[in-house]
Amino acid sequence: MDRRQQKTRSAIFSSFIDLLSKKNYNKITVQEIIDMANVGRTTFYAHFETKDDLLKEVCASLFDHVFSDVPQIENTHDFSVAVNKTDTIITHILYHLRDNHRNILDILTCDSGEVFLKFFKHYLNDLISKHIVLKIPQEIPEELLINHISGSFVNLVQWWIEGGLKQSPEQLTIYFEAVINPIFS
Amino acid sequence: MDRRQQKTRSAIFSSFIDLLSKKNYNKITVQEIIDMANVGRTTFYAHFETKDDLLKEVCASLFDHVFSDVPQIENTHDFSVAVNKTDTIITHILYHLRDNHRNILDILTCDSGEVFLKFFKHYLNDLISKHIVLKIPQEIPEELLINHISGSFVNLVQWWIEGGLKQSPEQLTIYFEAVINPIFS
DNA sequence: TACGATATAAAACATATTGTTCTGTATTTG
């Protein structure tokens, strides 16, 4: 990739994320983005079809980064094996969110949080589908169960953010286990 | 309230809901709304400050209607008493959604569903806070638990909608119980 | 019924955003 393209792309990304922490996604204009990024109008539209397109690419970039180094868990039919450890996938992600990917938390915390939580949930759904073999209770479809688990996690993170990130990742993991584990026992 | 106001208000509401079933909320313009509602530009802004304002009022109107006749459940410290009945609050709401308030389902099903699911969840949070006394497991804050329950319900409804409303309200209630009840036992 | 109050329509308006097109310049790659 051309160095010029890299610079432009990252300038636009930075400005966009910066703006997101200050105002709602829907209120952000392309004009503001290119002004802050200091690139021409033509350039923006050469890189991204629309503002929504930019949003998707930013999400993909950020979440790919978080989810790329998720510790592999050997397939197991006992879900509790995967969950009941401190260094579980969940805690791992929470630590990432808190310590290494502050800008993701900024995004999830911002006024447009819902937009991103949707992406976040999709990534989680994929992750759980691929990496964890669940012991499915008979009365519930697997697809729905996975959806419930990732939905509950996103819900928890949302609650965590709205409350001001007051709990530790470990504490959140305990909460998560408290609402999810009983399903399997 | 002036009959003229009522007419324009309901004309705008109808057009707005109609448009929502066809395109994303964010793509709908005030111009389209007033064209379809056949009211003047001035009139729209006399009734609603912004499009977001209109959205809020529509949500309030629809959800108030659904939640207004929720059966009162005597306070109980046993959550399962409230949940383990067919005519529980949950089933009641599901029936409403399916049978009596088709336009709410239209809205939740539409491209902008998330916007409304957020409102939906707020209403549920209030409902649960006011009407149900939960037996709180020690390890989890009440506020978070309520949030988890309403979040799980919204999540379930979303899954139901995306799958094409194939399950009966009773079946959904079973699913809901399968993921929620174990927390309390 | 008649009157004053008010809701509306219609049009014009300034302002802002969008996405495209053109031309010329700077940078990279081979």
Add this chain to the structure above:
DNA sequence: CAAATACAGAACAATATGTTTTATATCGTA
């Protein structure tokens, strides 16, 4: 060095927003 490509800058049409003004129709009430 040379060709390809990314960019800036400017201009552009099309569209949306929210406000203002004037005139008309409808309402509630005395």
